[in-house]
Amino acid sequence: MVRDSSEHATQLLTYTDPVMNPTTQDKKQFALRPSQSPDCAGRNICHAPHVSETLRQACYSNLQEGDWVCGNSWFGSVACCLALRLEPITRINVSDGSKVRETMGIESSVVVKNNNALFPKAPLCAVLKARHPHSMAGKWVVFRTIIQGVTLLAIAYAWCNIEISHVIMTVGNANEAIDPYVSFDGKTGFDGGDTKAVARPEIVDFFFRFLPHIDVTNRLQQKSIQIESNGQQRSVG
Numbered sequence: 022m023v024r025d026s027s028e029h030a031t032q033l034l035t036y037t038d039p040v041m042n043p044t045t046q047d048k049k050q051f052a053l054r055p056s057q058s059p060d061c062a063g064r065n066i067c068h069a070p071h072v073s074e075t076l077r078q079a080c081y082s083n084l085q086e087g088d089w090v091c092g093n094s095w096f097g098s099v100a101c102c103l104a105l106r107l108e109p110i111t112r113i114n115v116s117d118g119s120k121v122r123e124t125m126g127i128e129s130s131v132v133v134k135n136n137n138a139l140f141p142k143a144p145l146c147a148v149l150k151a152r153h154p155h156s157m158a159g160k161w162v163v164f165r166t167i168i169q170g171v172t173l174l175a176i177a178y179a180w181c182n183i184e185i186s187h188v189i190m191t192v193g194n195a196n197e198a199i200d201p202y203v204s205f206d207g208k209t210g211f212d213g214g215d216t217k218a219v220a221r222p223e224i225v226d227f228f229f230r231f232l233p234h235i236d237v238t239n240r241l242q243q244k245s246i247q248i249e250s251n252g253q254q255r256s257v258g
Contacts, residue, residue, distance in 0.1 A: 038077050051076040057107040058100035059168055060139060071136060072101045076108055079127050086126035089192060091231045097131035099139040099173065102191050105129045106171045128192035130228040133175075142187055145177035149185065158182045159202075159219040163195045178225050186225070193224025200226065 038049075046052060051073040056066050068076070075096045084090065090105060105127040112121050133140050141164055149162045157179035164175040176188045176195060180202060201218040221229075 038074055038081075040074075046070060046073075049073065049077060050080070051108070054108065056100055057103045057169065058139065061100075068104060069098070069100060069136070071096055071098065072104050075101050076104055076125070079105060079125065080110065084125075084127050086123070088127050090127055090129045090131075091228050092129070092131045094132045094134035094136070097133040097189065098136035099133075099168075099189055101131060101136070102129045102173060102189055103168060103171055106191060107169060128190075130188060130190035130192065130224060133187040133189050137187075140187065140189060141175055142177070145175060145187065146185060149177050149179060153179075156182060157185070158217075159221065161195065161222055161225070163222075174224075176222060176225060178221055180219060180221065188225060188228065190224060190228070193227065195222040195224065197221075198223040198226035202226070202229075 040046070051068055052070075053067050054073070054076075055061070056068050056072070067073075075090065075092065079088075079090055090096075092101075105125055106129075108125045109122060110125050112123060113119070114121055133142070145162050145164060149157060149160060152162070153160045158181050159179070161176055161178040166173050166175075171191055174190050174193070174195065176186075176190070178186045178188065180186060197220050202221045203216050203218050
């Protein structure tokens with residue numbers, strides 16, 4: 022979420038896109054543009070809502086070709102990564118004011134959970150468990166493919182022995198990061214000083230450093246807006 026990490030780090034709101042009812046959402050930019058996902062080829066299918074929202078975030082935040090977007094699972098899908106690279110857009114040349122039609126060309130790294138179309142979650146997990154049947158913590162598996170000229174890396178990373186994170190990205194590498202992930206041992210209490218260092222891929226390490234900013238900002242926004250309670254009050258009234 023471009024706006025959240027910017028908002029947290031700089032206290033400046035770059036762009037916000039409130040979620041509205043479907044008929045209103047469909048009138049927003051990119052909502053009715055055709056999807057670049059290969060499973061939608063020739064079927065005249067529009068972008069999924071999470072994809073069009075991501076494109077608006079990137080466009081209205083004035084991201085340029087080669088810039089990078091990271092996002093949590095709401096934004097995470099193969100279709101989203103492809104759209105950020107391939108979506109046609111008109112940019113204005115700052116030097117002479119002329120308009121240039123080109124693709125966005127924006128790199129991305131996103132968590133994949135529910136939007137798992139085309140994402141090889143089951144094969145990744147199967148390979149990870151087969152290679153490391155006794156202890157998966159600090160291990161990962163990477164699948165690489167090229168779709169419409171866009172290189173995609175699908176990663177299954179076990180940050181402990183029972184939890185696996187799934188990430189899709191168009192940038193970075195899966196070499197081991199210099200700084201390991203350090204976790205506390207909850208069984209002995211967080212004040213016991215017991216920690217465990219777990220290796221993780223370089224791009225995942227870089228990406229995951231942004232996710233706490235996103236989660237903290239989301240919680241603060243939800244607490245201040247209180248959508249659920251306000252909605253109940255309106256419905257009762």
